Amino acid sequence: MASSAATVRRLGHSFEEPIGSRLDKLHQIRVRDLATRFAFGFAVSVFAGLVTLAAGNRVGGLFLAFPAILPASLTLIDKREGRQAAATDVSGAVLGAVALISFALVSWQLSGRAPLGIAQGAAAAAWIATAGLLYFATSAVVRRRHRGS
Amino acid sequence: MSDIATLAVKGCLGGLFVVIFAALSEPLQPKSFAGLFAASPSIALAALVVTGITKGTDADHEQSLAMVFGAIAMVCYCLTAVVAVERFGALRGSIVAFGSWGGVAAAGYFAFLAH
Numbered sequence: 467m468a469s470s471a472a473t474v475r476r477l478g479h480s481f482e483e484p485i486g487s488r489l490d491k492l493h494q495i496r497v498r499d500l501a502t503r504f505a506f507g508f509a510v511s512v513f514a515g516l517v518t519l520a521a522g523n524r525v526g527g528l529f530l531a532f533p534a535i536l537p538a539s540l541t542l543i544d545k546r547e548g549r550q551a552a553a554t555d556v557s558g559a560v561l562g563a564v565a566l567i568s569f570a571l572v573s574w575q576l577s578g579r580a581p582l583g584i585a586q587g588a589a590a591a592a593w594i595a596t597a598g599l600l601y602f603a604t605s606a607v608v609r610r611r612h613r614g615s
Numbered sequence: 616m617s618d619i620a621t622l623a624v625k626g627c628l629g630g631l632f633v634v635i636f637a638a639l640s641e642p643l644q645p646k647s648f649a650g651l652f653a654a655s656p657s658i659a660l661a662a663l664v665v666t667g668i669t670k671g672t673d674a675d676h677e678q679s680l681a682m683v684f685g686a687i688a689m690v691c692y693c694l695t696a697v698v699a700v701e702r703f704g705a706l707r708g709s710i711v712a713f714g715s716w717g718g719v720a721a722a723g724y725f726a727f728l729a730h
Binding site for chain 2: 571
């Protein structure tokens with residue numbers, strides 16, 4: 467129980483930190499890590515395609531939101547930065563996953579009605595907007611709660 | 616385009632999008648913000664673009680509807696993984712969380728999509 471409370475506190479702190487970027491980290495990306503991610507992306511895309519061919523669009527569509535990339539990313543983060551960093555990464559992925567629902571809803575509404583590029587561009591824009599809004603809203607709530615306590 | 620060629624293009628495009636989103640997230644801080652990209656629509660974008668070109672946008676329409684339920688299952692997966700990764704480590708924890716994705720995706724399919 468105490469460790470759960472500590473986890474929630476630590477995750478909350480992560481949402482309070484200011485957003486920034488360390489471009490020097492781009493130089494630290496190893497080709498092997500990128501190759502691992504490419505291989506996972508390739509495998510999951512082919513798998514989702516095979517499921518669609520075998521079982522149809524409705525089963526295959528489910529697998530467009532299959533979380534197979536996460537284990538690869540989390541394992542790489544765990545190796546380099548530790549278990550807690552991996553758990554914090556997933557807490558951000560929760561919001562990204564909620565935004566994935568908005569991507570699917572926009573794509574569902576526009577596919578067949580708008581040109582392909584516009585439908586998928588709008589769906590991607592919906593993901594970015596929803597993910598960003600959710601992150602800033604969560605961040606604001608966590609900050610307000612900490613100021614109040 | 617043959618099915619094998621289509622699968623190969625989907626695979627390459629999916630892999631490429633995953634690498635692009637990973638590279639975009641790498642320099643970002645804090646970790647929770649970078650984590651947003653771990654649930655980016657990389658596989659979906661690749662699949663829907665290739666399907667739209669090869670089979671038409673009606674197939675995209677049907678797959679996107681199903682993806683809504685897959686994405687709801689993904690939210691459940693991530694919520695489970697937050698706890699499981701902390702407890703069991705990244706690899707075992709993220710594998711344990713697959714159970715919640717499978718359960719919610721199957722429930723969504725049988726409740727809304729199967730008929």
